[in-house]
Amino acid sequence: MNSFVKMVLVLVAVILCAATAQASIDNEDMQVYSQTGSSGTEVEEIQRVLKERGLFTGEITGYYGEQTRQAVTKFQKQQGLKQTGIADETTLKRLGITIGTVPEATDANINLLARMISAEGRGESYVGQVAIGAVICNRIEHPSFPDTLAGVIYQNGAFSAINDGQFNEPVAESAYQAARDALAGWDPTGGAIYYYNPAKTSDTFIYSRPVISVIGDHRFCT
Numbered sequence: 001m002n003s004f005v006k007m008v009l010v011l012v013a014v015i016l017c018a019a020t021a022q023a024s025i026d027n028e029d030m031q032v033y034s035q036t037g038s039s040g041t042e043v044e045e046i047q048r049v050l051k052e053r054g055l056f057t058g059e060i061t062g063y064y065g066e067q068t069r070q071a072v073t074k075f076q077k078q079q080g081l082k083q084t085g086i087a088d089e090t091t092l093k094r095l096g097i098t099i100g101t102v103p104e105a106t107d108a109n110i111n112l113l114a115r116m117i118s119a120e121g122r123g124e125s126y127v128g129q130v131a132i133g134a135v136i137c138n139r140i141e142h143p144s145f146p147d148t149l150a151g152v153i154y155q156n157g158a159f160s161a162i163n164d165g166q167f168n169e170p171v172a173e174s175a176y177q178a179a180r181d182a183l184a185g186w187d188p189t190g191g192a193i194y195y196y197n198p199a200k201t202s203d204t205f206i207y208s209r210p211v212i213s214v215i216g217d218h219r220f221c222t
Contacts, residue, residue: 034087040063045143049095100140100147105183107133118175128216131189133182138193189213192220
């Protein structure tokens with residue numbers, strides 16, 4: 001092999017390596033959307049909304065299979081969107097699905113969350129108080145609930161403490177640290193979006209939710 005051929009081969013190898021590296025960078029920068037093979041609560045919500053529209057006839061499993069892809073494609077066609085079968089940001093917005101993120105632990109957010117934790121968690125252990133805060137944070141990130149802290153807390157009918165006046169009672173000191181821990185990501189519940197005290201409710205809906213943990217007097221559910 002002469003030197004010219006070697007030089008060409010080295011140049012090709014360098015170009016291929018550069019292209020691979022750039023592709024890797026581009027992939028890291030790309031937004032990851034729900035698509036074939038995805039699973040989770042976002043997929044469940046996509047399936048639920050598409051089922052309500054008569055576009056999805058399968059079971060709501062939370063798994064993005066071929067039926068879900070086809071239903072998303074049909075919806076995109078109806079909406080005049082590019083028919084990719086991927087539930088990207090535009091498609092989710094057209095479906096009415098928004099997902100928020102847990103806010104920063106500012107004084108205002110800590111105070112608001114602590115007030116709700118104190119109102120709903122009087123008599124509970126410290127872990128039980130953090131668990132209540134975690135449920136609220138989980139709801140912010142869940143597509144079925146408002147995507148702000150205030151939106152979740154003040155959602156109509158969501159928390160009895162708003163209606164019975166306990167929300168306006170003095171805040172327990174421990175609730176402030178519990179709020180900080182919940183906003184920092186501590187979730188003793190394992191991902192719950194509901195909780196209830198079986199001694200204080202007979203609501204059929206809440207009893208239908210799968211229980212994933214029990215902390216103090218509360219059962220925490222998906």
